[in-house]
Amino acid sequence: MFRPLSLFVGLRYSRAKHKNKFVSFISIASILGISLGVMVLIVGLSAMNGFEKALRDQLLSVIPHVELEVVNGSFNDLESSLRTVESNPHVLGASPYINLSGLLQKDTKMKALQIRAITPETEDRVTEIGQYIEQGGWELLTAGEQQIILGKNVAKQLGLTVGQSLILLLPQPSRGNKLKPPRVIPLTLAGIFEMGGQVDSTLGFIHIDDAQKMLGLSSANAIAFKVDDILDAQKISREVGYSLPDYMYIKSWITSQGYLYQDIQMVKSLMYVILLLVVAVACFNIVSTLVMAVNEKRGDIAILKTMGASTWSLRFIFIVQGAFNGLVGSVIGAIAGSYIALNLTAIIKTLEAVIGHKILSGDIYFIDFLPSELNVDQVVVVSSLAFLMSVLATLYPAWRASKIQPAQELGYSH
Structure with missing residues (x-):
């Protein structure tokens, strides 16, 4: 089966064991970091979606949307x-x-x-x-x-x-x-x-x-x-x-309960920013992994150049290698996050039974359980953003790989 050279070599490098064990460790850490960031973001957003749904379907089903009261x-x-x-x-x-x-x-x-x-x-x-x-x-x-x-x-x-x-x-x-x-x-x-x-x-x-x-x-x-x-x-x-x-007072649910909705929206926005920064930190590990991988494969790169590999072919090798880590991390995070989000209410109830304490009290909040609603669009967006960030993290190491001079590398090897 025909496969482009860049894809073939990039995937081979991704699966190959590195001579330097530290490179392998950072590579695994980057995958786990991306997975964890994606998973936590999906679970957090699902919880916020659940609160929004509970506010809409439960609290607003028993509180009138609008009240007009004569003075x-x-x-x-x-x-x-x-x-x-x-x-x-x-x-x-x-x-x-x-x-x-x-x-x-x-x-x-x-x-x-x-x-x-x-x-x-x-x-x-x-x-x-x-x-x-x-x-x-x-x-x-x-x-x-x-x-x-x-x-x-x-x-x-x-x-x-x-x-x-x-x-x-x-x-x-x-x-x-x-x-x-x-x-x-x-x-x-x-x-x-x-x-x-x-x-x-x-x-x-x-x-x-x-x-x-x-x-x-x-x-x-x-x-x-x-x-x-x-x-x-x-x-x-x-x-x-x-x-x-x-002559009357005009009140809507936004006057009495609107702060809950605004808080939910604010927390969702902050969660996007903070947890995407966590994913970004994990993506920096990809930069470190690929920089060390480029240094490790300098001889291979020089040989490929002498065999006629173009500049962009060499760059794509390392883009593929880094994107592979990002893809694996995003997929694992999306699957784990979706599973936890779908079972979050049951998981929290089990945890409450174990510790003997309610995490959400009905006397304080408008509900006494932790709701969750998985949004497939959000899963796709979060996973895609994590993958895109991991691809962007490969650009500098790939550019460095294309700048290696074959004459110097092969000359030193002799």
Whole structure:
């Protein structure tokens, strides 16, 4: 089978044992360095992709994309406002609600909580918390029954089970220097939801009709809606908010949770830069390997020149040799990185079981597991960049090889 001289000799040099053991060691170190850099970069990017997916699919599935809250009182014409919101082509669904903060009490145990009074019939158009409710959905909330649905962590802290009663303490506005005692409202635990992360510890849900009676409102004081493009939520929120006559606060998920998305993007960018520098350091080993290989093969190069090998043929020999190391390192790194990325969540769970400690706490982060999502395009890009950097590292040694003078080398050999 015909093979170009440069390819044949370059591959032969790549597989041949070097007289100098140190050259062989540096050659292996360069392959391992490139493999390690590519592997870590793929695993790191996959973890960041996983966090981004968890943010999009989990956190943003239970937190409304946009919230419009009236500054004082409630909407003058709730039905008309809802129709205006839903008429926007970027709005997928809307639901009225009321926000309130209170203190839950069960015997001597107390817990401060953000309570969301929702409309059970339309809440599923905006969030997907209903699917995380154990033994039912929003139908567990009945108007006039003074019921509440709590996160599993809150129920556990208060020592509550479904069907038990508890007390909600609502603050009342003070008059002058006199502080009013909080309103005491008896509630019944109708259901428990569990989705993992902070939401389980910070949110509770009651029926909107009950909240209206508690606060003396004529209708809802806020509307939540879901948009078709979550990254454009801020723009859409202003567009919809300005179309309504009421004076209101306009909030999107970017206002409350956008820092998470920005942090993920920043870490991904830094990871690209830092770990590609690790690969670049590994590629410098290729330079060292080839410089020493050129010095070792000076006689061979001189003979090839006298036999008519062109300058570029000689250069390609060492480009092939260095590129072979880069290719092997990139392929090994890509395979190892892809395997670890695909099994990262299971690996971390096993590690947590061994050390007996959770790496990600649901009380601090919005998830309690390390997510991972492998992106094939990123694997190709990272591997290609590592290979390209290894090829670039061969240019100087290859140029040095082409400058060897046959007369001097062969003359010295005699």
